Amino acid sequence: MSVNLQKGQKISLEKESGGALGKVTMGLGWDAIKTKGFLGFGSKSEAVDLDASCVMFDESNRPLDVIWFRQLKSRDGSVVHTGDNRTGAGDGDDEQINVDLNAVPAAARSLVFTVNSFTGQNFSQVENAYCRLLDAANGKEVARFNLSVQGSHTAQIMAKVYRHNGEWKMHAIGENASGRTFDDLLPLIVPHL
Template sequence: MSVNLQKGQKISLSKEAGGELSRVTMGLGWDAIKTGGIFGFGARTQSVDLDASCVLFDEKDQPVDVVWFRQLKSRDGSIVHTGDNRTGAGEGDDEQIVVDLARVPANVKSLVFTVNSFTGQNFSQVQNAFCRLVNAANDREVARYDLSVQGAHTAQIMAKLYRHNGEWKMHAIGENGVGRTFDELLPQIAQHL
């Protein structure tokens, strides 16, 4: 059973998954913006390019690597982005970042996941946006965070995976921000490390 995360909530990934997780997928989904039309006739869709990113931080809270649409794999190969979706068309996850937790280098203390509207629409215009954490071994959803706090922001710091006493935990941050790419959020992310 999936946990519907609330802003600021922390969970143990192994407890929620019913055992230790070794590979997780952070999925991001959204729908294109529907405009105009009457009773569904003449309606058009406007593409939305949301981007999922993962920033890797060390013990000193310094970024050591990033996985995003311009670098689809971490330098060590433990984290892989499946590719950039520029429209939001289709069902389910539009973008995914797959993390092999067992292969994440020991010097990496935390992984922070962000969403940015590269095309600049604010989230009040984006429909059905969500992120979720899936146990990649059995494709079971472990946790879901609906990006339901709508407003005139163009980015969100979604969640942080971090090591604590030898196990991975998740903190659902859910903090709104502004920026087309993850690097514009780095000063804000630093407050959560």
């Protein structure tokens, strides 16, 4: 059973999945913007390029590594981005970031997942945007965070997966922001670490 996360909510990934999670997938999905033509006749779709990123932080809240469309794999290989989707076309997750929690280096304390509108549309224009966390072993959805808080923001700090007392937990941050890439969000991420 999936947990629908609310902004600020924290959950234990091990309890929600029914056991220790070894590999998780953060999925991001959205739909292209549909606009009606002149006098309601005809319609067209406007491509939206949302980008999922993962920033790995150490105990001192310094970035260790970043996984995004320009670097699809962490240097240690524990985090892998499946590739950049520039349109939102198709069903299901449009972008995914796979994390082998057992291989995440001991120096990494937290992984922060962000989403940015690279093409600049704000989320009030983007339909059906969500992020979710899956148990990669069986494809079971562990948690979902709907990006349904519509507004003029172009980015969101979605969630943090972090180590606490030897187990992995998830914090649904849900912080609205503006920016085309994760770089623009770094000053806003630090208070949530």
